[in-house]
Amino acid sequence: MTTADQKSNILEIIAKAYVNWFNAAKPENKWTLEPAVKYFEEAVKAREMGKPVVWGSFVSQPEIFWAMDMFPLTMENFSFLLALLPGNMGHKYIDIAERHHMADHLCSYNKTMMGLAFSGDIPKPDIIVHPLQPCDSGRITYSNMAEILGVPAFAIDIPLLRTERGYSYVADEFERMVSFLEEHTGRKLTYEKLKEAMEWSNRAYAYYFKADELKKNVPCPLGEAFIPPFYMAGRVECAEYAERLYGIGQAKVEKGEGFLREEKIRLGWFSTGAYFDMGMQPWIRKEFGASIVHTMLGSYPGPIEDISTTRKIFEGLARQLLELPMARETGGLAEGWMEYAIRICREYKLDAVFLTLNMGCKNAWALAKLLKDEIADRVGIPTLILEMDALDSRVVSSESIRSAITNFFNTILA
């Protein structure tokens, strides 16, 4: 007997879920859900419309796929959505992965997607493309997944250090990737198509970068939940989202308004959150008057400067790729994350930091004390270290996470 008995198509389930969320949303918020609704509608139909489906990682860029008229699915997205959908759907797939001897200590993002792929509850892709970042767990999972599903895969190798030599190595990898894609899909990448995608992408990155900068204002004008769907970067929807978000933030700043009526404390949330409890952030705002002005997954690098040639674009993408959320933190040497953390604490005028130690994240766990001490010594603000699993509520319940947070506010921030 297996629990994968009752086949269910996760794509359709999530497409439906987004429609429901859209219908339930307040009129003024509907725009934030429009792109995702469209994206998953298309995702369900991608095959019929003859688009090759490519599975990719969330620390990668989809522009090239859109430009080649392929349909990119970000697998971590499913892990995330399955965790927050009612009924802990994610647990089922985590169990399937572990049952097949996938070590229980891998990241639950990866366990969920491996279980999902293995269960057959999501149609096999035509190709898998994954950069070898941000961690061991991600690297081995995508690689194994391709082998087990028997799907051609391309892994973008990532150098350790951010150097010119490194960037051009990654740019070369993009060239190798494109010829791999052309070979397996019979489609050609043209500069015109790529340029068009990059213009939309740049627009999204540029506006969101400015929106993120706005959050440095006191009070912080925007909530942490509003992040453009970068899995659609290279398409108009993502750009429009970013532009609109920036507009809202700008207006608030001009009126001197904050996202919170009264901003008592400015929090930075490094590393992942507890995504199985979507009520947690609102609770923190309400309970402690704290606004979360920076989150790891909500802070993106800027646009690409030079898109005059395909090679220039690859070189730009290479730089951007190594600065994407999480790659920026866990990639390279310890100083990379430490210096970035210090900069964020200062520029965003943080009063305290939440550092989540996701059960799978060997990097965060290994650097937690370095980060905490560095932040205390150089910025002089306290860090709450939260041991939890970002997706698996069975590891640490949201009750105990909330009580840890309450303790922190009632003692150190008292």
Added chain:
Amino acid sequence: MTALEELMELSREPYNPLVKDWKEKGGKVIGFVCSYVPEEILHAAGLLPFRITPTGCTTTLEADAYFSRINCTFCRACLQMALEGKFGFLDGLVGINPCDHIRRLWDLWRLKAGLPFMKILSLPHRVHEGAVEWYKGEIQIFKGEVEKAFDTQINEDSLGKSIEIFNTSREWIRKLYDLRTKENPPLSGNEVTRIIVALLHIPREEGNKLLERLLNELENRKGISDYRARLMVAGGACDDPEFIEVIEKAGGLVVTDSLCFGSRYFFERVKTDDDLLRSLSMAYLNRPFCAGMAGGERNRLNFNLEMAQRFSVNGIVFQKIRWCDLWGGEAFYLGEKLKELGIPYLSLEREYWLSGQEQMKTRVQAFLEMIGK
């Protein structure tokens, strides 16, 4: 003392007599943690390359202030000994990024117990032509850093000589492994692990002499016949002879392995008739893959099968240190495949030092009973 006895002796503690000796003669010792670091470069610069093993470490008290309970105990043990000053005899440390734990070990060691010479190489995680070029470049830069730091020149000639020396010991070890294909191997698995650990901790010239003597001795050493089954150990880094001993005490003679403290480290010869740096990069990257190499599943599986067949093993013991994601992910694929192929397969998770021995013994015994031995 026989060569075997000498090697057993040398394997006991990192700071062994030969290293002491080397230091007293004013020699410099450079440590490295992962088998992908090109030792030949260090050797050619007149330095003693020293593959770090936390041999004898039983606690990670101080290390755990930085590393956490979900980090690999091999790396935690290395950091512990570094913080205790047990690696005080090192003049430098060469870092590399095969996995997150070893990369973070490099960070924490550097920031909390820094050594005079500290450089890190960027290892590719996918083996292809471009990666060979990239790693050649890394080795080139590294060569320059070594030359600068120790103000010496490494030329084709000196590097060529060093490569030959390392090729020789690779050859001796291959011969040693050949002896284990016999029905009554002259060496037990834990002896072989001790030999390899010793070899990684001493000047290679000395090591080669010892290996040569050992091979002669073994010709008339009585083979081991009182075993229930022939086993192969696969998986992540394993430099702990005592772990192998637990398996062998239960009656499973370890006759071969696919470990980076074993066959994987020794089986690739470095070409000397071509651009040497390129040949180094080529040889190191084309070794039977570590789980850190993306898309290497078949490469790893085939190497395991090849070894299993050549040494006519009755089963494969896959072992990894808990919290190792690379081998923990690989277990998914390897487990599925070996099941399909009907090859008996036992998966053990361990900490660097033996804990819960009783449970491990039970598992191994049950495994032997399972394969009808």
Added chain:
Amino acid sequence: MVTAGVDIGSLTGKALIMKDNEILSWAMIPTGADGALTANKVMELALDKAGLSHHDVDYTVSTGYGRVITTFAQQNFSEISCHAKGAHWFFPDVRTILDMGGQDCKAIRCDETGKVTDFVMNDKCAAGAGRSIEVMADLLQIPLDRVGECSLDIKAAEIPISTVCVVFAKSEALSQLRRGKHKNDILAGVCRALSIRILSLLQRVGIEPQFVISGGIAKNIGIVQRLGEKMGLIPRICIEPQIVGALGAALFAREQIEKG
């Protein structure tokens, strides 16, 4: 021919005497501080019941964590093999066995001859091992053999137990008691938590009928029923689940003689 099997577990020691394929007698006593002593004692008891003495026994096999200190046994086998063998004697069509001892929990797969084909054990942490039931029974002052039925007779509502740690689960239960919750409702939560952990272990070897539960846990209807529901099949229970290991050992003893 007379053979004996001795199973020294972390909580209880069992001995079983067989004549050819018939069980003559068996005995069970709690494992004291001295495992070797326990082995001797329980063997004596079993022999008395059978009206035999040591020299009537042709061959003895020991198993359980005390298998090596059982000095009078000629051979020892792992409890994993013994439980498969014993369960197969009761149910020749068994394919999956769950054995839950004091501190570890084993999921075993075997073939039509009762030979082990795959197995997994919990380790590092006793979460989901039999000990937790003991601890709870002791805390709630309910006899061990009544825990199961109580856990099924829910009064108000099942009380979820959040921690996996046996020791903390106990204090979590205690604080629930202090809040005036009913013992049964607490036990319901305990048994559910346990069966979920057992199930995930079983799923790692893959569950094929017939599914047999051996060891003390088989007497806990609360666990057995919950497992059955979750797996959609009815677990088979040996008449004397706790002697399955010793039985397997005695059967191995016979094989040893037949092998010569």
Added chain:
Amino acid sequence: MITVGIDVGFLTTKAAISEGGKVIAFHEVLTGDSGREASAKAVKAALSSPAMDSKDIAKIVSTGAGKGDIPYDGEQATEMLCDVKGALYYFPLAKTVIDMGAECVRVIRCGPTGRVLDFGLNDKCAAGAGIFLDVIAKALEIDLVDIGTLSLQGKEDIDITATCSVFAESEVVGLIARGKDKASILAGILKSVANRIYTLANRVGIVQDVIFIGGGAKNVGLVKNLKTLFKKELLIPQNPQVIGAIGAALIAQERSQ
């Protein structure tokens, strides 16, 4: 005007009375089946010597695992705050407070005014918490209070490798079976517990003066092990287990002004 602090712990419940910033009485009772009854009992007893009138109670502050369940309408304070307040009352130079209770080990860094700067908890795994010693005491068939003194007579050095308290329990049983003496086994157990506390303290950071409170501080064997690990002096108040309650009483004073 007097104030009361109540610490409703897992094993015992403590009440302390403070007047004018001074601690004038305290009492400890077993928590038993009901934290409410236990706190009532403890407060009554504390008020009896010297005899005081409950009408004079200006404020009650409760802390500890059962702080939410007391038969008075008082306020609550976190265990960290109370530990620090109580520790500073006896040792004004306290910078680090280690509290080993039955269920939770706390390491707290504090400022001179009683401000909590940082803290670390071990409340996920029983191995390392006080309750673990309870389990071991039962396994060895000895009295919990004797563990410390007995362990000092240990002859040989035994390492307990098990990471789980239930496994440790059977490891202990196994050790006895192999004829090891109880004292040495206890020494090994206390070493493993001390190691866990030390690791936790290291992550938070250890600054002199270090104050050790809670039931664990009464265990001389544990204290000995910790001193060797910390290579620092450990300051221990007379009644380490009531410091939390005392802290609560003092906080009640501050809040009532």
